[in-house]
Amino acid sequence: MREQLDGLADEPRPGVPRTITDAQVEAVVVRTLEETPQGATRWSKRELARQRGISPSSVLRIWRAFGLQPWRTETFKVFPDPMLIDKIRDVVGLYLAPPANAVVFAVDEKPEIQALERTAPVLPMLPSTPERRSFDYVRHGTVDLFAALDTATEKVISKLSAQHRAVGFRGFLDEIDRQSDPGLAVHVICDNLSAHQTPVVHKWLLAHPRFRLHFTPTYSS
Incomplete structure (x- = not known):
């Protein structure tokens, strides 16, 4: 308040000075969105860090800041039904x-449900012991459930x-x-x-x- 408008300057802050430039941030974002690494379908933080000369943790912080998650995909369907x-x-x-x-x-x-029979009777649950079923089973074909x-x-x-x-x-x-x-x-x-x-x-x-x-x-x- 004392310096009024002249006081709206960015003063030095505590901590380690910033080492990642705006240009480096932009390069990480652009490469993530517009390119893929050779022989792979998406970027990993380590591969992108190696190519940009920064640490993997820096790449991850940039991704988080811009909401980028290269490891995630979602699917959609265009419905062809005219009705x-x-x-x-x-x-x-x-x-x-x-x-x-x-x-x-x-x-x-639900079609083709396997009709399975365990090779031994199911052992009931006991105090400190869960219900137990035999690992192997016999197949008796399939059934449909309506x-x-x-x-x-x-x-x-x-x-x-x-x-x-x-x-x-x-x-x-x-x-x-x-x-x-x-x-x-x-x-x-x-x-x-x-x-x-x-x-x-x-x-x-x-x-x-x-x-x-x-x-x-x-x-x-």
Whole structure:
């Protein structure tokens, strides 16, 4: 306050004087963003430090200051489905505002689950000793698991199928039909598996007009 505007100068500070110049900082940032080292997909702090003549810790501090993380990548997907918005509105609308006199099921399938059997019985947990299972096991083929979640009551209907085929999905629709109120319309949300859109399934839907399938957009299930 005493020196007013004249006091807004940068006075000497305590500690070791700065050894990294603005030009060096800029070079590290530019090289990180615009180049990759020969024979590698990304920079390491040691390799970039070696090329720029500074310490690895200095490179790491520069990266942190500018929010750079060369070791991280993220993926994205461009959706090719021309009905993307319409399908999103349809599916989300079923969750947020389900139709009156109807039940909504979210259906998914886990194919090719290994049916495994341990070579010895499981030993139960004891004080100071965790549950123990034998390391080796015997394979008994695979099974498909179908599951349908009632979005209103959270009741789950499940069914196992020996193979991943359209007839298995049709059999699961039969199971939903048996376990749901016959006086309600049934809306089934499922993904775009080819097994869900075969003539076998279409014929079943024609015979069960209270059922309607709603497909999630491609690659978005």
